[in-house]
Amino acid sequence: MQAYAIIKKKRDGERLSPEEISWFIEKYVAGEIPDYQVAAWLMAVYIRGLNAAETVALTEALVRSGQRVDLSDIAGIKVDKHSTGGVGDKTTLVLAPLLAAAGAKVAKVSGRGLGHTGGTIDKLESIPGFKTALGPAEFVSQVNRVGVAVVAQTETVVPADKKLYALRDVTATVDSIPLIAASIMSKKLACGADAIVLDVKTGSGAFVQDPGTARELARLMVDIGKHAGRRVTALITDMDQPLGYAVGNAVEVAEAVETLKGRGPLDLTELCLELGTRMLMLAGLATNAAAARARLEEMLWDGRALAKFKEWVAAQGGDPRVADDPGILPQAPQKIPVSSPRAGYVVQINALGVGEAARVLGAGRARKEDAVDPAVGVVLAAKVGTEVEAGEPLAYVLARDKGADEARQLVATAYTIAARPPKIRPLVRAIVEK
Ligand code: URA
Secondary structure: OOHHHHHHHHHOOOOOOHHHHHHHHHHHHOOOOOHHHHHHHHHHHHHHOOOHHHHHHHHHHHHHOOOOOOOOOOOOOEEEEEEOOOOOOOHHHHHHHHHHHOOOEEEEEEOOOEOOEOOHHHHHOOOOOOOOOOOHHHHHHHHHHHOEEEEEOOOOOOHHHHHHHHHHHHOOOOOOHHHHHHHHHHHHHHOOOOEEEEEEEEOOOOOOOOHHHHHHHHHHHHHHHHHOOOEEEEEEEEOOOOOOOEEEOHHHHHHHHHHHOOOOOHHHHHHHHHHHHHHHHHOOOOOOHHHHHHHHHHHHHOOHHHHHHHHHHHHOOOOHHHHOOHHHOOOOOEEEEEEOOOOEEEEEEOHHHHHHHHHHHOOOOOOOOOOOOOOOEEEEOOOOOOEEOOOOEEEEEEEOOOOHHHHHHHHHHHEEEEOOOOOOOOOEEEEEOO
16 A cells, blocks of 8 residues: 555545555554655545545544553443533533442543643642542552542553644644544543543534534544444533633632532533433433433532542542632632623623633643643633623633733633623533434
8 A cells, every 4th residue: 555545545535445544544653654645644634524434444543553441340331421622611520420429430531731721630630639640450440449530641542643633733634523533532432431421512612613513523423432332422512601610720620529519600510410411321320311310410419429529539649628628729829800891791701712811821731741830710700691780800810920911801802791681502502312
């Protein structure tokens, strides 16, 4: 086989065989196909697309490039969730202990944040002492003992995706539906869960802003998962404003704790219950959505979800007192209000702008080598639909020594205030199952 012929075939809109795709990825990872040829192939794929069979072949080739996480020593159905990336999305911090409290096995491998979206691992590391690197035996043993473990993705899981993603990032080929689907699903499949709930975000703060395209992505990922013998459900959810009020790291942990106590923001609580319902059903622990939801609500109200959170944090070396006293989490020295320029209703909060503000403060990264500051971030005071007076705080910027002015400006620009109240859109736009 020849890289040139494979590029030409895709450039001309022909279908590639699984063997051709597999060979191409294998040789790329082995360093036998140079970046410039892979870049040309990515652009051909971007323009011509991949059909379902080609996307499955690409996903499988990516999985084969690295090691699979072996969860076979964990009894029962292992459940996982994945969000395509959002601002203020701390659902894993709530769902992991909530599902474990309800009897599911949550063995989760998570990523760090990049750009305007935060990562679960960065958030967890803001808990004093919390270790996100566990050896494979320790990981499996903790899930068997506690019901939940969340670790950082290592270099050995799907190395081909890492290489390919870096190239997509600089060749304007990130936002291709089959490339996104193969990238996400290769990591989910390699991480071994039997049941996966996908949270596909749509709206201003999402990777895929248009709901129709989000549905197409959801459909494709569900099909890839099913083809690999996994149980998969996707929810298409709104990311037209940040989720909850807190955007950052320690502040998101504090908000997740409130949610586990049953007093979290409505949108965050609702999304956790919707995603959790599907996770519980896929795990075979509930026969219908109403029963699953009632069970999860009970865990939130009676303290079992919070107790599981403490047990989980302690098992990974973290200080479980964060659940009783969020004051022990890192705190930013400055809290600067961003005031409303006029009276009216909040009709839009550009999630991308708020995410960007958190990033310039140091809560996220511009480059993957950057360190994050756990203490800084943004806390919203008004969400879409809130009526505000002129001069009333819309949000607070939690800053240390950098980026405060720029962040304040970004947050102010993210808000749109109008004379009439907005139409509130549903949080869950659609569910894709089959
Ligand atoms: N997230 C991923 O992991 N891969 C993509 O291609 C896009 C979002």
